[in-house]
Amino acid sequence: MEDEGVAEKRWNFKPNGVLAHAAKLPIKGTMQAIMRNLDGGDTRSTIALCQGDPPVSPCFRTTPIAVDAVVSALRSSEYNGYAPIAGILPARRAIAEYLSRDLPYKLSPDDVFLTVGCTQAINMAVSVIAHPGANILLPRPGYPYYEARAAFSGVEVRHFNLIPERNWEVDLDAVESLADENTAAMVLINPGNPCGNVFTYQHLAKVAETAKKLGILIIADEVYGHLTFGSNPFVPMGVFGSIVPVLTLGSISKRWLVPGWRCGWVVTNDPNGILKETKIVDGIKDYLVISSDPATFVQGAIPQILGSTREDFFNKTIDILRQTADICLERIKEIDCITYPCKPEGSMSFMVELDVSHLADILDDVDFCCKLAKEESVVILPGSSVGFKNWLRITFATEPSSLEEGLRRLKSFCQRLAKK
Structure with missing residues (x-):
């Protein structure tokens, strides 16, 4: 045991502080923070509409x-x-x-x-x-x-x-x-x-x-x-x-x-x-x-x-993305507090605007996404993480049935919090 009078050893190394700042910026860091709000007691499956990782869904398989x-x-x-x-x-x-x-x-x-x-x-x-x-x-x-x-x-x-x-x-x-x-x-x-x-x-x-x-x-x-x-x-x-x-x-x-x-x-x-x-x-x-x-x-x-690689493989992927994008648009139309400025025409995600003034006890898009994860086991990316506060990024590169269920839960969440 060290003598009480001996000073504690001081080490000369420390982490690069730039890394801690930079790591908070990418989408993965934001998703991890939101997913910590998931309720382990929810028996329903978690539906992630936040990251473009299509192979997670059975309908997206490479050739x-x-x-x-x-x-x-x-x-x-x-x-x-x-x-x-x-x-x-x-x-x-x-x-x-x-x-x-x-x-x-x-x-x-x-x-x-x-x-x-x-x-x-x-x-x-x-x-x-x-x-x-x-x-x-x-x-x-x-x-x-x-x-x-x-x-x-x-x-x-x-x-x-x-x-x-x-x-x-x-x-x-x-x-x-x-x-x-x-x-x-x-x-x-x-x-x-x-x-x-x-x-x-x-x-x-x-x-x-x-x-x-x-x-x-x-x-x-x-x-x-x-x-x-x-x-x-x-x-x-x-x-x-x-x-x-x-x-x-x-x-x-x-x-x-x-x-x-x-x-x-x-x-x-x-x-x-x-x-x-x-x-x-x-x-x-x-x-x-x-x-x-x-x-x-x-x-x-x-x-x-x-x-x-044959064109029919690419065409199949495009057809599924067109279908899932259309599902998003139709379901978003049913939610009063969410609107979209234009239809998605490519990639695997799009941005929708969130009007928090229609919702009770919601501060902003981050608060919305955290509570949505906790109450509905649905993970959506807040627009703040991509530079647009009070918007949401929804990824539609997922199984159509899972997307339908996730958007149904989103609608239920918004209706439950709607100001009377």
């Missing part, structure tokens, strides 16, 4: 072609070693060919850099532009992981609004007013997460011209690419690569319904070579030297996954 491709790659024993830092060449070539189908120019394998899902693609894109004093323009509402990564990298965040009544178009006047000589990039998520919108060709052209005027690059998050079911087709931002340099982020996670396989990419859409001239490409390569890479056997499966 056997993708499974066979991974099994074949694994059994071949050709992919048990380390991969080149940018990814194996056949995979990069297949991604270049896949993305070039929608572009007015051809991508090279040298334009493609493989990542551990789209999360690492975000890490890379933000890290590469994180010079001292830099700021980045992010959409609001948006995907909060960008804020978390920017905080960790010391990049100042400035938000521009997406306009609900204009189908969530970018407020381009706000973009221009926010930018200065330290602005490095703006983020554009299309199809939209969390809004479910799909930008038109005409609007994307205006975004490109605005970015060119400001001298900034565009980080185009297209992880939900081609998952559209409305009047607007998916147009990749890379179409405008000759106007403004674009870093396209994507993965097989959503379109192939395999988020757990963790294989994504960063692609330089830059036919004018601006990203090479400004050393951004060198920065990407430097980042890859000090980071991890996707499992090599998944990389080995990419050519078959991208080249052999």
Whole structure:
């Protein structure tokens, strides 16, 4: 036992405080906080309408072609070693060919850099532009992981609004007013997460011209690419690569319904070579030297996954998303305190507005979601976590019967709390 007079040992290490702040921003952190309110005594199943993880539902299963491709790659024993830092060449070539189908120019394998899902693609894109004093323009509402990564990298965040009544178009006047000589990039998520919108060709052209005027690059998050079911087709931002340099982020996670396989990419859409001239490409390569890479056997499966998947698989996924989005719209119409500005046309979630003035004992959207979880075992993401207070993000990539039940409980909850 130590003498009473001996001072307690002081250790020199402590956690990085930036991590604690950054960890509160992503959706996972918010969901964990809300799910702590679940009542363990409720015998009903918990219905999660808060996260885009479609394979949890039996109706969303990847194509056997993708499974066979991974099994074949694994059994071949050709992919048990380390991969080149940018990814194996056949995979990069297949991604270049896949993305070039929608572009007015051809991508090279040298334009493609493989990542551990789209999360690492975000890490890379933000890290590469994180010079001292830099700021980045992010959409609001948006995907909060960008804020978390920017905080960790010391990049100042400035938000521009997406306009609900204009189908969530970018407020381009706000973009221009926010930018200065330290602005490095703006983020554009299309199809939209969390809004479910799909930008038109005409609007994307205006975004490109605005970015060119400001001298900034565009980080185009297209992880939900081609998952559209409305009047607007998916147009990749890379179409405008000759106007403004674009870093396209994507993965097989959503379109192939395999988020757990963790294989994504960063692609330089830059036919004018601006990203090479400004050393951004060198920065990407430097980042890859000090980071991890996707499992090599998944990389080995990419050519078959991208080249052999049939359209009927994609069409089935789209049909289910169209059906579940319609279910959301019909059920939301039955709830007086919740409205939506426009129909979702893509991705797997959309935003609805909550009028708390119609409800008794509800302070705001966070309070609403916590009490909904406790009383109805339904988990919905509060809009505050994506930048829009007193809105809600509802994910519709779930089993139709489960979605119906979750929305029925939501309606019952709202009716029970409605002011008399």
